[in-house]
Amino acid sequence: MTVVNEGVELTVTGNPPTATPDVPRALATRSFDDRASWMSAMAGALGIVWIAYQITGWSGRLGFTLLWFVVYLALYAAISRAGNPRPVVFDRLAAATVAGGAVVVGLALLSTVSYTVQKGWPAFSQWGNFYTETAAGVRPTAPLDQGGILHAIAGTAIMVGIALLISLPLGLGTAVYMTEVGGRAARVVRTVVEAMTALPDVLAGLFVYATLILVFHLDRTGFVAAVALAVTMTPIVARSAEVALRVVPGGLREASLALGASQGSTVWRVVLPTARAGLATSLILGIARISGETAPLLIVSGASTYQNLNPFAEPMNSLPLYIFSAVRSGQPNFIARGFGAATVLLALVTVLFALARYLARPKRGSR
Amino acid sequence: MSTIDFLEDSLAHSAPESSAVGVDAVAVSAWFGSNKVLERVNLSMPPRTVTALIGPSGCGKSTFLRILNRMHESVPAAKMAGEVRLNGQDIYAPSVRITHMRKRIGMVFQKPNPFPAMSIAENVTAGLKLTGTKVSRSERSDIIEGCLRRGGLWNEVKDRLDEPGQALSGGQQQRLCIARSLAVNPDVLLMDEPCSALDPTSTRRIEETIAELAPDVTIVIVTHNMQQAARVSQQCAFFLAEQGSPGGIVEAGTTKQLFEDPHDSRTADYVNGRFG
Amino acid sequence: MTTAELDTPRELGQVYSTADKAFRRTTAGIGMTVLALTGAIGLFLGYQAIPTLRRYGLSFFTENQWLPQRDVVGLSSVLLGTVEVALVALVVGFPLALMTALYISEYAPRRLKSWFVGLIDLMAAVPSIIYGLWGFFFLQPQTIHVSRWLAQHFGWIPVFHVDTDPNAATWAQTKFTASAFIAGLAVSMMVIPLACAVMRSVFAQAPLGEREAALALGATRWGMIRTVVIPFGQGGIIGGTMLALGRALGETVAVLLIISPAFDIKVNILQVGTETTSALIAGLFGEASKAQLSALLTAGFVLFVLTLAVNTVAAVFVNRSRSGAATEI
Known part of the structure; x- marks a missing residue:
């Protein structure tokens, strides 16, 4: 074959006259x-x-x-x-x-x-009693159509609610501090918060025990348990909220400041609303995390068998604690109830998780 | 000879004269999703010739180049039609082993991309290791020296072969990448704007390297630089994508003809710098 | 006026409005509160630990029995058990997390990728008590057969030895239950998603240029992964594993549900009985006496220091892997 600069045979442009239909080929790489x-x-x-x-x-x-x-x-x-x-x-x-x-x-x-x-x-699936009755006066060996976990569900709801009231402002405020104010102190806060998210959950219980119960002589009430949950939740919310705030474009902040807005109102009216979905996601994931938290509750929470809606007096029960005591009882029916409560907990976590994914989904067509 | 045999028999480091292999693109179209970016391109890239693909940005020349060694399909939703024939055999045929085909059709990218975890010497022989080619220790050092010489880098690095490849300058890194693709003894070398990230001196060194390689290897080079195309190539293809339609070749021919006597007015405008 | 005087930089100190000052002070105050709160955990536990450490001295770490009523308290067997469970979790969890991360980032069909990422995140969100139930009721009856097989064939290695005849026709099944091995398996379920998420996100950042370079040389997919993705992701692999180790050392409920407490110094992980620090705390706290409480708080302090050290090392590795190491231009 001889090839020189001149006279190279070249096929040029355009559709060949006998064009087969121009369809993509199957690019299978597996034979x-x-x-x-x-x-x-x-x-x-x-x-x-x-x-x-x-x-x-x-x-x-x-x-x-x-x-x-x-x-x-x-x-x-x-x-x-x-x-x-x-x-x-x-x-x-x-x-x-x-x-x-x-x-x-x-x-x-x-x-x-x-x-x-x-x-x-x-x-x-005991729709009639499992969600409407408590364990008060129900023997562990009683059949499944007696008694329920209403007290545990209510307890978990109240504790998580209180924990949320404490950790939402703390976590969000810390996140705002880390992203919007910054500085060397903020970096120290970030390092510590990051380390905290990975600390064993049982230590949060020990800490609350060592302070609220040993030093302030509080009883093992729902409130004390909720504080332990809040200690676990705050760093989680702070860290994931920081991630959500970080993706807010800096141009938005500058645009607001250029209009003469103060930094506070810039954060309140521009940054936080923009990051709304991300913040909601971080909050929901925090809730999902503490709803199933057991270890701190084993230390600071008593476990009642009856309905107690007052977080400041007498112990409360919660789903994780109920599950724990049920499966350790050795009674087949009580164990079955424990698994029932575990299914409730699993469903709750899955729903919260799906909600978080839905809120955090990538928006189509926006920007 | 079956397709696989034909693709596997190139392992021997044979004399350059015997491996005269050209590439022919036949009615090549390309899509990204439903967006068609190339319309039935036909181009013959003969053996031992440097073919330059020129044209404004977004005309599909890089896509075309990536189709020539099947890198195109690694992009999500990328599709293609038509055939690419290496020595007459379609590289998109199901019986072709993609790794063997890529060993014969090497590629140099726009940005130098030496493997950061490897030394200069290891970078050169990376392709041998990756394709499972066994070489003896003495052969190995011969290949390292030979490839670095052909890549025009030997004199600069011969005393520091064990240093990491990323310690080199941008231009040296790019020549290291050329040496790396030469180590597996390819028949065809595709170059995707190899000098666009480099300074003029490094660019000149790489152009010299291309000229030295041309007698052994079929080279296809995408470039935005008209002077470069004129300097290094023997034949040239001008790609253009009109507004809203997929890209294609407007005109192809010898470089001399394309630059001195273009048949199409758009080619004339482009090579004379009137647009693009 | 000389030119030198002209050329001094002006002070550009920003003057904040009252509202801005208030905003900055409030958020800084909240940040400091959280800082103080977290710092307080370490301080309080450390403060509670002083009397115990003073009383028992070094024997707190060398004594293996936990008999507060006889004033004999020590962590050696508990720390050993903690490490055993964590190591089992890592030995099982590390390869699985690595393979899953590689699968999701390199092999999975593009369309399903985000689903798989979601599943791994969900796996991390499942409460540990659920894994405890699964480990105790579902995994344990299955695993004792594997334990027995290991004891039969590798019983000559001390780690796999069990003090019973595994070959007996009616073998002592209870000798194989509630072991560090089974607890470690359940804990691995919790550390896998953690390590996998870190590894996957680092793999996904492996530069496209180097990936394509390897493929263009004729590399197979695995060849590309070995030369580009894994060297690039090294920091993430190590960091993710360290994070997993930190989590495994502190895991409480799942371990508490599975193990039966035993305070012997033993390395045979297949045999019934072990104890970990966190399970000890959670298990004994409910009915602890005053003296025992401070010993448990001290155990908590030891756990705090241990996990903090592991997590800090992990953070260093993960952060380092994110910056650089790519072909930069």
Whole structure:
């Protein structure tokens, strides 16, 4: 083939006269061999492991699945070795392993949710009494159509409400301080808040115990429990609200200040409304987090069996504490009620979570 | 010879004369989502020739270049139609192993992108490692020296091969990237505005490198710089996207003809700097 | 007037209006309140810990029994148990979190990606008591078979040894329950989403230029991940794992539900009984006497210092990984 500068054969522009319809091609990068390899390896491994279990008399579903996966990887590698260069074999094994890990995590989450709901359903579906009655005067062995968790739901609602009243201004104020005022002190606050979000929750209970109960001699009431929840929640709200405020464009602030507005009213009328969705999300996630918080309550909250709507006198119950005491009772019916309450808690968290995702969804077409 | 065989037989580091492989694009169209950006482009890029793709921004020349080694489809919602033939074989055929095809059609990007975790020497041989090509220790140092020489970088870095690739200047990094793509012995080298992030001196060094490579490798280069296209290329294709319609080739031909005697008035306007 | 005098920079000190001053003072006040509150946690726990530490001295860390009524109190077995549970959680959780993060950022179909991210976030939002129920009622009956198998085949390694004959036809199932291993598995469920979220967000920032460079050289997807994504994400991998460790060290309710308390110094994680610091605090606090309370508060202080140290190291790694390390131009 001779190629020189002049006289290069060139095809130029335009539609060829015999134009086939101009449709996008399928850009499949996985060949039949790719697909057939993993499927056959999977089926083969299932067979081998099943036979092995028949012969050896091993037991346990978990072990079966683990072994299946290991044999699958080995088979897949062996099949891929034939006719594929080494990088492709590694690529396939890596993809299979990574996907396997993700599947394990997915299955674990799925089994957590489905197991809780399945065990909780008998109590959860007692629409007549489970949500309208309390545990007052109900023996742990009583059938499921007696007694309910109204006192725990009410207790959780009151405690979370009080915790919210305390931690919303504190958390939001701190976030505003960190983003809008700034300075060296604000950086120290941010560092400490960040460290706090990761501290074990049981310590918040210990702290409130060491102060309110030991120093101020308060009783183990709903209020004290709510303070412990607020201690857990404040850094969470502060940190996620800070993230929400940070994404407010600086130009908006400057526009408001250029109009002669004070910094306070700029924050109040421009920054906070702009970040509304993000702030709501951070708040909801904070609520979801403390609704299921158990460890601090084990330390500072008593657990009543009756309805107590006064947070300042006598103990209150709450969903997490109710669940804890129920499943530790050893009574099948009480355990079933505990799972029912756990299902309620799980549903609550999921709804709050979905709400937060909905509020934080990316807006279409705006800006 | 089956498609896979033909793509796999290029492993041997053969004499440059024997691997004269050209690329032909046949009725190539491209979309991003429902937005069509290229309309049935036909272009033949013959062996051992430097082809320059010129045209204003947004005319689809970079998209076209990325279609030539299937980088286009890594963008979300990117689609294409038509065929790209390497030595007569369609690289979009289902039987083609994409990694082997990319080994034969190397690419140099607009921004220098050496691997930060690797030394200069490791960067050069990264492609060998990634494609599982086994080389002996002596071969390895030969390849490092040879590729860095061909990339015009050897004299500047021969005493510090173990330093990180990112310690180099921008122009040196780009030449390191060229050396890196040469190590797997490609037949075709695609260059996407390789000098746009570089100063004039570095640009000149890279143009010299291109001229030195041209006898061995088929080079396709996208450039915004008319003088550069005139200096380095033997043939030239002018891309243009009219308002609201997908891009395509207005005119293609030898560089001499395109710059001195363009057939299309739009080409004449563009090469003479009257628009774009 | 000389030119030198002319060239001194003017003071540009901003004068705030009264309203602005009030605003800045209020928010600063709130910020300081939160700071004081959080600082107070450490101070109060530390203050409560002084008498105990003075009384028991170093033996508080070397003694393994927890018998406040006999004035014998020590954390050695509890700290060992804490570390064992956390290590099991990490050994199981780290690879799973890494694989899930890689899957979501590199393998998952684009359309499903945000769904998977949401699922991982939901997994982090599920209360730990639910994981405790799951671990105790669902996982434990399954896991004892795996525990037995491990004891059968790797029992010669002290970690996997169990003081019973695992090969017996009617094997002692209760010897395999309520162990550090099972508690660690439940805790791994809580640390996986935490570590996974950190790793995934760092992987997603791996520069496109380097990814494309690797692919254009003929790399497979895994080759690209190994040469570009993982080196880039190293800081996130380490930081996320450290965060997970911090969380695992402090996890309370799930562990409390699963383990049965035991204060022996032992490394055989498959065998029944262990104790962790947080589970000790939560478990004994309800019916604790005065002397025991201060010992528990001291245990809390130890936990505070431990997790604070781990979390600070984690933060350093995560923050470092976010800045730089990319091809910059």
